[in-house]
Amino acid sequence: DAKTTQPTSMDCAEGRAANLPCNHSTISGNEYVYWYRQIHSQGPQYIIHGLKNNETNEMASLIITEDRKSSTLILPHATLRDTAVYYCIVRSSIYNQGGKLIFGQGTELSVKP
Amino acid sequence: DSGVTQTPKHLITATGQRVTLRCSPRSGDLSVYWYQQSLDQGLQFLIQYYNGEERAKGNILERFSAQQFPDLHSELNLSSLELGDSALYFCASSVALAGQGITGELFFGEGSRLTVL
Numbered sequence: 001d002a003k004t005t006q007p008t009s010m011d012c013a014e015g016r017a018a019n020l021p022c023n024h025s026t027i028s029g030n031e032y033v034y035w036y037r038q039i040h041s042q043g044p045q046y047i048i049h050g051l052k053n054n055e056t057n058e059m060a061s062l063i064i065t066e067d068r069k070s071s072t073l074i075l076p077h078a079t080l081r082d083t084a085v086y087y088c089i090v091r092s093s094i095y096n097q098g099g100k101l102i103f104g105q106g107t108e109l110s111v112k113p
Numbered sequence: 114d115s116g117v118t119q120t121p122k123h124l125i126t127a128t129g130q131r132v133t134l135r136c137s138p139r140s141g142d143l144s145v146y147w148y149q150q151s152l153d154q155g156l157q158f159l160i161q162y163y164n165g166e167e168r169a170k171g172n173i174l175e176r177f178s179a180q181q182f183p184d185l186h187s188e189l190n191l192s193s194l195e196l197g198d199s200a201l202y203f204c205a206s207s208v209a210l211a212g213q214g215i216t217g218e219l220f221f222g223e224g225s226r227l228t229v230l
Contacts, residue, residue: 036219038156041201041224042223042224043115043117043203043205043221043222043223043224044156044203044205044219044221045115045221046218046219046220049218087156099144099161099207099219100146100158100161100169100171101146101158101205101219102158102171103148103155103156103157103158104155105155106155
């Protein structure tokens with residue numbers, strides 16, 4: 001699975017959009033970009049994933065560059081409850097790859113009042 | 114609530130002992146994954162089972178073993194415990210293997226916190 005690079009930490013003001021970048025320059029054509037978050041010692045929570053196109057759900061938007069070498073997770077109106085560690089993960093879709101997620105260090109997002 | 118149940122939530126034991134952590138996946142999920150999270154190592158993938166068979170292995174020590182039973186629940190056995198085994202152990206489940214037309218989301222339990230004294 002391709003390696004990802006994320007900033008160690010970020011701050012965001014409550015009510016503003018939080019834009020979390022991720023670099024995955026070695027991503028291959030059959031690999032998806034997944035985002036998970038972990039709120040202090042709780043189990044990681046799925047946010048969103050995508051392959052090529054931008055995606056949006058009730059939690060967030062995912063913007064993937066045309067060359068797929070980087071992506072941005074957008075939380076449109078961050079709240080204090082969004083304070084968490086956010087993980088960007090590249091994951092193979094090939095059957096025999098098993099589907100496991102390999103977590104990096106993630107970005108610690110602090111939403112401040 | 115992810116639907117994944119882990120027991121016990123907390124466990125305190127001594128070095129050299131053996132413990133068993135249990136995981137009940139979401140109803141219908143065939144894949145179970147185990148992860149270890151310690152302060153200095155982050156989330157480390159240990160092992161995955163799919164429908165009773167080992168599917169992928171990560172950084173799992175030889176002192177650790179796991180299995181998935183016919184009813185799809187899984188157990189992680191940790192033996193000859195050392196201080197460094199103190200960590201949060203997470204179980205996750207997913208419907209099937211990636212690439213089978215399923216989103217492949219992993220749903221994580223709330224973890225079992227193991228403290229080795």
